[in-house]
Amino acid sequence: MTLPQRLMSAAAALGVATGLLAGPVSATAADADTAAVTFRIQVPKRLSVKKTDKYDKYCRMDVWVWGAKGSTVAYSNVDLIDPHGHIEPVISYRKVLPGYQVGWGVGCPAKPADTGKYTARVIAYNRSGKKLATRQESWYEKFDTAIGSFNAAPEPVRKGRTLTVSGRLFRLNDRATGYTSYSGKTMRIYFRPKGTKTWKYMGSAKTAKDGRFRKGFKASRDGTWRAYFPGTSHCDKQVSRDDYVDVK
Template sequence: MVALGAGVALGLAPAAFAQAHSPAAIGSPAAADPSAPLPGAGERNPEPETGPSPAPPRDQEPGPSGPSDKPSDKPSDKPSEEPSGKPSEDPPGTPSEEPSGPPSQEPGPETAEPRIPDVTLSPEPLVSASPSTDPSAPSIGDVEVGPVRVEGFAKVTIKVRVRSAEPVTSVSASVDPWRVPLVRVSGNARDGVYVQEWGVGAGSGTREFPVTVTARTAKGSVSRPGPTITSVPGVPGAPEIEGAGAAPQILRAPGSATLRARVKGMGGRGVTKVAATLISEAAPPRHVTLSRVSGHAWNGLYEAKAHFGTVSGKTGYRLVFEATDSAGRVAAEAGTPFTVVPTPRYDITSVSGPGYVSLGKGGATVRIEATVKNGPRRVLLTQGRASAPFSHFGGDRYRIEIGLRPTMDAGRQTFKVEALNASGKAEDTRAVSFYVKRAVFFGGFDAGPEPVRKGGAITVSGTLYGLNAAGTASPGLAGHKVDILVKKAGSTTYTKVATVTTDARGRFAKGFTAAYDAHWKAVFAGTAKYAQMGTRADHVDVR
């Protein structure tokens, strides 16, 4: 019983990535530059003609040094040429044919091994998962992937622009065996840029990962193949990442998760940078740089805090950690996934307490109960600066008993019930009130004489006392009404037969004619300041 108061970030997209997007701090989405053009977005790449060339006019035949006047039916292996600038013979308004691509050229002598670019644009034309001529079908621009060659396990970035007459509901990339959800970072549902980062790698050996992007609307879906990611064995001497993950694995937001990994460097000046990327379906990739908290550059423990504000639903996060050493060698490792869930709201659905409390010489004890949804760890009863915790006694139910001192002011007392979240902030508050009254008691109560002859006189008398503000008995409560009740022998109920007023010393008396055996009581109904009280029953034998 408690007495209250006086009364109671990871690496960015590679540098060669055609449309770079800036890393964002944890809690704020990374955004691609909406003004940056995407090459060939939503367009088909022209392809060179591969069929046979048209035959020359019958009045011409190629000769050793030029055309001959001799007609020939033999088709020519050389395409006919027209002077540039020759006007079209098509009538105005006739659509012109798609121009052919540049003529093929013989490759020159190989002088060096060709460099695999960091970003490759898919040359394949748009392919519909469900062939349709519907003009509202989405148009997927060039699929950008970087890098397309990874060593061991590494992070890659996928980026695409999607246009559609109908709002796009989702965009995803198939990177065997994963389905990677892309997140819109700029634009809108009819014309937007979608980005995602993912960890890809085969561990040992060489493996290829084809990439295909699919855009969906309410009317269907369209897919477009992109570049193929090639994973080759890792670089010897690259840093080693161990124990990568986040704690806790289930985080109630708002709150912070600790990202942690041990990294070992093999030479030089050791490890120079450790970063992590957080990947989810609900937001663009998030990046954070880890700091070394123990050890040294060749074997150290790295940590960082990732803060999450209020979330509306459950969100899963994949983690990719990257470590760079002084020689520029980069290693990556998948971290243990974790989940962010919204902290349940703590709603106080009910509060119950007494209507009034009677203060006796030792004060009083008050019990208050509350029902709070989702069972928070802390529920408080407060009044001013004073507070006391409730006890949890099962389910959503909480209870507290508080002690009131005998000197507490009489009258209405109001307290607050507060349900606190993990941050110590009150999520819901409910008021509870009751009246504090001073106790009263009767002294010298008597009904007599007893026994008495039938028809004789009976007097009911006593004195009414009350506790004062100091918690001691007053000399007597003057001017207060007292009811006299009687219960006839054989009856189960009392009947009020008179009301009397106490004198200056709190005394009262009332005479009656004896008619039958009965029990007599005096009752004080109470006031705003004093509690109600009744006497014990006094039996009178009438003969």
């Protein structure tokens, strides 16, 4: 399903259509007696898609926008901008009155091309059609990642010898086929000495074509190792399991 179709389907389920909703949010939605323009936009904080997610639980999220308010505001235009910077004209709203509510239903992206940064933009106009002010809010729709086969070895290790941290990074390919190797990404390696609560950054390693990574360190003291992937605009961040190593 294409992006416009996906969002239109969800919007229809919410009972909204392209244009203006039936009425104001409340009886107190009149303009304040001020020249200032105020905005209200409500977007999801984040949307991370896993293969095992159930659509009803994780993928039915709403984006709500209210017409800008102010003594000089006559109406607002509201647009949805996709990760490629394109405005979706089919599901835009035109001439939304001050305080009136419009919105879209947001579903899980079906493929990597649908992931990334989405933006809801509001442009306020006066009665003459002059642009007064613009406000926008964004959210990210990302695919899940996973770190497998994480290990710090040998265990135990002699002090001064090389301890190797390794693992494999995966990302969701699509919800039907599951996960695939994630190459060319930087993994950050951290160490927490025994008896402390603070993680220390030790170095980084880049994933190979099969998603595998490895990095050697000089063993100095007992402690716990972990790997961290900071994520991208399309794939979510991830932390490996912890692996404790004795140093003899």
